[in-house]
Amino acid sequence: MAISESDVKKVAHLARIGLSDDELKLFSSQLESIIAFVDKLREVEVSSVKPMSHVLEMDNVVRLDEKKKSLNREEVLKNAPESLKGHFLVPKVIE
Amino acid sequence: MNYEVVIGLEVHAQLKTNTKAFCGCSTQFGQEANTQACPVCLGFPGSLPVLNEKALEYGIRVGLALHCQIQKLTKFDRKNYFYPDLPKNYQISQYDLPLALGGFLEIELKELRKRIGIHRAHLEEDAGKLIHEGDHSLVDYNRAGIPLLEIVTEPDISSPDEAYEYLVSLKAILKYLEVCDCDMEKGSLRCDANISLRPQGAKELGTKTELKNLNSFKAVRDALSYEIKRQKELLESGKRIVQETLLWDESGEKTYSMRTKEEAMDYRYFPEPDLPAFVIRDEKIQAIKDVLPELPEALKKRFIAQYGLSDYDAGIIVAEKALAKFFEATLRLYPKAKLISNWLIGPLSYELNSRNMSIESLSFSVESFVSLLTLVDEARISNLAAKEVLTQMCNTGASPEVIVKEKNLLQVSDAGELEGIADKVIAGNEKSTADYKSGKANALMFLVGQVMKLSEGKANPKVAQEVLKKKLEKWGKDA
Ligand SMILES: [Zn+2]
Numbered sequence A: 001m002a003i004s005e006s007d008v009k010k011v012a013h014l015a016r017i018g019l020s021d022d023e024l025k026l027f028s029s030q031l032e033s034i035i036a037f038v039d040k041l042r043e044v045e046v047s048s049v050k051p052m053s054h055v056l057e058m059d060n061v062v063r064l065d066e067k068k069k070s071l072n073r074e075e076v077l078k079n080a081p082e083s084l085k086g087h088f089l090v091p092k093v094i095e
Numbered sequence B: 001m002n003y004e005v006v007i008g009l010e011v012h013a014q015l016k017t018n019t020k021a022f023c024g025c026s027t028q029f030g031q032e033a034n035t036q037a038c039p040v041c042l043g044f045p046g047s048l049p050v051l052n053e054k055a056l057e058y059g060i061r062v063g064l065a066l067h068c069q070i071q072k073l074t075k076f077d078r079k080n081y082f083y084p085d086l087p088k089n090y091q092i093s094q095y096d097l098p099l100a101l102g103g104f105l106e107i108e109l110k111e112l113r114k115r116i117g118i119h120r121a122h123l124e125e126d127a128g129k130l131i132h133e134g135d136h137s138l139v140d141y142n143r144a145g146i147p148l149l150e151i152v153t154e155p156d157i158s159s160p161d162e163a164y165e166y167l168v169s170l171k172a173i174l175k176y177l178e179v180c181d182c183d184m185e186k187g188s189l190r191c192d193a194n195i196s197l198r199p200q201g202a203k204e205l206g207t208k209t210e211l212k213n214l215n216s217f218k219a220v221r222d223a224l225s226y227e228i229k230r231q232k233e234l235l236e237s238g239k240r241i242v243q244e245t246l247l248w249d250e251s252g253e254k255t256y257s258m259r260t261k262e263e264a265m266d267y268r269y270f271p272e273p274d275l276p277a278f279v280i281r282d283e284k285i286q287a288i289k290d291v292l293p294e295l296p297e298a299l300k301k302r303f304i305a306q307y308g309l310s311d312y313d314a315g316i317i318v319a320e321k322a323l324a325k326f327f328e329a330t331l332r333l334y335p336k337a338k339l340i341s342n343w344l345i346g347p348l349s350y351e352l353n354s355r356n357m358s359i360e361s362l363s364f365s366v367e368s369f370v371s372l373l374t375l376v377d378e379a380r381i382s383n384l385a386a387k388e389v390l391t392q393m394c395n396t397g398a399s400p401e402v403i404v405k406e407k408n409l410l411q412v413s414d415a416g417e418l419e420g421i422a423d424k425v426i427a428g429n430e431k432s433t434a435d436y437k438s439g440k441a442n443a444l445m446f447l448v449g450q451v452m453k454l455s456e457g458k459a460n461p462k463v464a465q466e467v468l469k470k471k472l473e474k475w476g477k478d479a
Helices: A005-014 A021-043 A073-077 B055-066 B162-175 B217-236 B283-289 B296-307 B311-318 B323-331 B336-356 B366-377 B385-396 B400-406 B415-428 B432-439 B442-453 B461-475
Strands: A088-092 B003-014 B077-080 B091-092 B101-109 B112-125 B130-131 B136-140 B147-153 B190-201 B209-213 B245-249 B254-257
Touching: A005 A021, A005 B366, A021 B190, A021 B442, B003 B162, B003 B217, B055 B101, B055 B112, B055 B147, B055 B162, B055 B283, B101 B190, B112 B162, B136 B400, B162 B190, B162 B283, B162 B323, B162 B385, B190 B217, B190 B442, B209 B217, B209 B442, B217 B254, B283 B366, B296 B311, B296 B323, B296 B336, B311 B323, B323 B336, B323 B366, B366 B385, B366 B400, B400 B432, B415 B432, B432 B442, B432 B461, B442 B461
Parallel strands: B209 B245
Antiparallel strands: A088 B136, B003 B147, B003 B190, B077 B091, B101 B112, B112 B147, B130 B136, B190 B209, B245 B254
């Protein structure tokens, strides 16, 4: 499967990663070889295999609807780039 | 040209659990910002989500009430996008194996019944709340991770009125199931709409637009009406509809474009590796089915059949679960269904609406309400006085007997006591008296009114009428 530079550009944009032209070229070819490697799986006969959504042999893991202590606000805001009035402060996101 | 309107609705219902969908943080509304967040709902590396069993159960409840097929195998997926209200940069949602598929909800509009197909219902987590201030935005993650059920209709809705009716019916069902507060102001119920037009009879769907920022059922109806007009004008002038997301501007009563790049909406769903799949067994579905409450449709039919209520009255009473409960509780103590329903739909609803209050917050008991009805029924107070007593009951919570005594509202039903007043009225209204004698029956009602007035509303109008009639028979004969 061919990976074009515009595919890489799009994926990079969706992941908010800025790439230089050189990097675009480099990653396009690297991604192409990775995908070619994974593509080998297509050769396996799977018509009798059930689709799998999880690698672990478990299901129905639930918890009771019981309250646990949340973090205190200072701890929560430690990860904020900036904060104001107990909120995370971010650049305006509305157009 | 005539156009056919095609509408689909997407409702997000916040499930009324105590804790979030995948962590033990509280879901309580109105707490200080960022005090209900933890490593799981903030998406810290190494934290693991675990599904709240109540969220799953509530989702199944709704799916069953909407006649959906609950899926035997269901799983969660990550919906990836960057937005500051999403701490993990993905939302845990359901993509190809949703909880429930293919149901319907029956609505009634102008006495016509119509089935609106339910395409699917799936569980997902809510995002945080953004507040825009100046040139920055503030983020509160208290809401992030609260369980939502997204309920998507088929494009079966053909008018804004049908959309409105669908929402009213859906809200009633969610309230009956006790899974959602349905408070649009608090955001516990949200609705987006898709709408397109096509020439009458055409097979292919037209280009649709998506409407957002609909903050009430009325806003949904108004925005759809506006959008029908806008799309029609575009089509009739030979222009094409642009597929886009539009925001409803409630004060300006128009839609405007969000101007986002639609191509950016590539969510790259993939299975959530932190949550193993869910196998929902028939026994679990049956157990939930067994305890489903009686839903508004069924209740309405029963009220009509069992208590002889009219379709209209029954419809109003079942529209709100608390009202239906109050009705049945009153009925158990006082078996006069029609009388009770008249009082609930009329005076009591008036009192509640004028106070913007729900019946759950009434300051008096069902027993007090029954005492009031008994006082009227036994003609001890007039209908008019009873309404005044009800107002007082709503204000103070005092018992009707106490109010009647304090305000001296007991009706005078004793003919002897009313005779003096009747004499005065006859003496003072010669023209009406003469009119009555000459065969104008209406004149009697005027005279009864005068007796009521003189007695300060306390005369029993029936008795007053009898007394007047008797006196008028004699009047003129003596003279
Ligand atoms: Zn949490």
